[in-house]
Amino acid sequence: MQTVVSGIRPTGNLHLGNYFGAVKSFIKMQEEYNCFFFIADWHSLTTHPHPDNLRNNVKTILCEYLACGVDPEKATIYVQSDVKQIPELYLYLNMNAYIGELERVTSFKEKVRQNPNNVNAGLLTYPTLMCADIIIHHADKVPVGKDQEQNMEMARHFASRFNQIYGVEYFKEPESFYFNQKAVKVPGLDGSGKMGKSEGNAIYLCDDEATIRKKVMKAVTDAGPTQMNQEKPEAIRNLFTLMEIVSEPSTYDYFNDQYNNMAIRYGDMKKQLAADINAFCAPIRERILEYQANDEFLQKVANMGAEKACASAQKTLEDVREIIGFHR
Ligand code: AMP
Ligand code: TRP
Numbered sequence: 001m002q003t004v005v006s007g008i009r010p011t012g013n014l015h016l017g018n019y020f021g022a023v024k025s026f027i028k029m030q031e032e033y034n035c036f037f038f039i040a041d042w043h044s045l046t047t048h049p050h051p052d053n054l055r056n057n058v059k060t061i062l063c064e065y066l067a068c069g070v071d072p073e074k075a076t077i078y079v080q081s082d083v084k085q086i087p088e089l090y091l092y093l094n095m096n097a098y099i100g101e102l103e104r105v106t107s108f109k110e111k112v113r114q115n116p117n118n119v120n121a122g123l124l125t126y127p128t129l130m131c132a133d134i135i136i137h138h139a140d141k142v143p144v145g146k147d148q149e150q151n152m153e154m155a156r157h158f159a160s161r162f163n164q165i166y167g168v169e170y171f172k173e174p175e176s177f178y179f180n181q182k183a184v185k186v187p188g189l190d191g192s193g194k195m196g197k198s199e200g201n202a203i204y205l206c207d208d209e210a211t212i213r214k215k216v217m218k219a220v221t222d223a224g225p226t227q228m229n230q231e232k233p234e235a236i237r238n239l240f241t242l243m244e245i246v247s248e249p250s251t252y253d254y255f256n257d258q259y260n261n262m263a264i265r266y267g268d269m270k271k272q273l274a275a276d277i278n279a280f281c282a283p284i285r286e287r288i289l290e291y292q293a294n295d296e297f298l299q300k301v302a303n304m305g306a307e308k309a310c311a312s313a314q315k316t317l318e319d320v321r322e323i324i325g326f327h328r
Pocket of ligand 2: 005006007008009040043129130133134142143144148151
């Protein structure tokens with residue numbers, strides 16, 4: 001059976017981008033693959049070195065995974081920092097990762113630009129830690145959104161470089177997995193780029209109906225099309241992309257036709273989109289609250305996950321130490 005690994009950093013609540021970029025695949029893949037889904041708390045320190053409440057942030061993501069339908073009986077759900085073998089593999093990978101290639105990673109350059117006062121070594125080596133997460137369980141497939149393409153490319157490089165340097169065929173090169181074959185980028189509704197926590201434009205799975213409506217109604221639009229079947233400007237395209245992801249195809253087709261016939265009323269479209277997002281989030285929102293109140297169960301899930309993930313990681317580390325040539 002093929003193995004799947006993926007993680008999300010606990011730096012806030014899960015949003016629609018996380019869901020449709022990654023978590024939706026988790027739910028599908030747990031039925032057919034040997035899955036490891038984790039909470040990347042070490043990674044969160046690269047951008048949040050002094051987290052207010054790491055324990056609580058981790059609990060939040062755990063509840064949200066479960067509320068979305070990630071099933072601890074089918075998948076191994078664990079917290080990255082419970083698996084102490086990961087930093088050892090990270091150390092070995094760092095010895096064969098070059099500053100130049102790490103400095104060229106787009107997300108690194110982006111973070112440097114956003115936060116020039118915190119260009120730390122952890123941020124630079126984010127891709128080697130991510131590679132360690134993945135290859136420690138010999139993952140074949142990694143469900144992620146489009147923004148992780150370059151990190152995945154690096155993971156493949158580091159895996160094959162390990163083999164090359166030590167003259168073995170040990171690690172396989174993991175491939176990205178996208179739910180509908182194509183890389184997903186869920187757009188934000190502020191007229192630009194992707195939906196994200198740090199972009200401040202996210203609609204969260206736990207948002208209540210009024211919050212969802214407020215966020216959607218605020219979305220950037222224009223004065224409307226001036227020609228039949230004209231190409232949509234970016235902000236409008238984003239609104240449609242989100243509708244395509246969340247709503248029924250017939251709803252999308254209806255508003256798309258309205259646009260093409262120059263009869264579109266953005267207010268109506270937004271009301272419909274807000275209602276569809278709310279219908280999607282409402283049951284998840286309820287389950288999040290139920291899990292939040294059940295510390296004992298959450299602890300059990302995390303313990304069970306840690307045990308399985310550590311067993312898998314330990315086996316890899318024993319091989320790796322042997323391959324590199326440590327005395328045992
Ligand atoms: P992050 O919240 O940045 O830790 O991302 C966790 C996972 O969600 C990764 O697999 C990302 O690729 C995915 N993701 C985050 N934002 C988006 C988005 N706007 N569209 C698609 N996938 C996303
Ligand atoms: N880099 C991913 C992100 O931003 C999180 C992550 C860390 C991850 N380690 C991973 C994803 C391993 C997949 C596999 O969101």
